[in-house]
Amino acid sequence: MSQDALPQIDGLDQVRAMLAAGRQPPLTEKLGIFLVEADYGHCVFEAVPDGSSYNPMGTVHGGFIATMLDSACGIAVHTALPPGSSYTTLVSIGVQSGPPVGAQKGPLGVALID
Template identity: 75%
Template sequence: MTTDLPITPDGLAQVRAMLSTGRQPPLGEKLGISLVEVEYGHAVFEATPDGTSYNPMGTVHGGYISAILDSACGIAAHTGLKPGFGYTTLELKVSFLRPLNDSSGKIRAVGRLVSMGGRAAFSEATLVNEKGQLCATATSTLLVFELRPRKAVANPADGAS
């Protein structure tokens, strides 16, 4: 006898469901980075960095810029996943072209899936300021892997020990 396993949606369906419910990736919530648009092979994030994202020189920290670019690259790749597969970033290369500061306004990172293979994906992203000036670019290599079922974790509220 076989058991019918639930079919997980593909990557694009997963991200569209997240976007339609207003859910954001947890790191994005923490940093004020929002996924605003998604299609197959395409993801757009927006943010308005504030003083909490600045370095001591008064410009936006490179880690913040890297985080929004990594998110754009990753979600663009996520849209290309088959059901039952996941990904993780193997490599991220960021080129900083123009500083971001209090006059940069809303920033926009656009990610694009370049290639999706059985074990690796490649994506790229650009980041522009509110004036449309290119401020940073990124390329990303991502490991694609089959997801394994996870063991259920007992919830202490259920009285299990």
């Protein structure tokens, strides 16, 4: 992407404009993961997983949870961008087994705070 094609407002204003327009990051919208709050270096995503996000054992797939974390990392970084800047997230995620997560547990949430 050329420097001329990059938005000339800062990242926080870009995210705020997206939310004000009722839009979501495209991948998270497709998966039913919603950005509900964003500020400088901070964001909150929520999701209520359904059967489409389950693994064969009937619990939430680890990739779904990892996608929430990756999205939160990306948006938190995005809110700190100066005008005309871009980024690529390179997240190293370690997966640890924990108690199963299913829809009966209610909404899942992930928040990153600077």
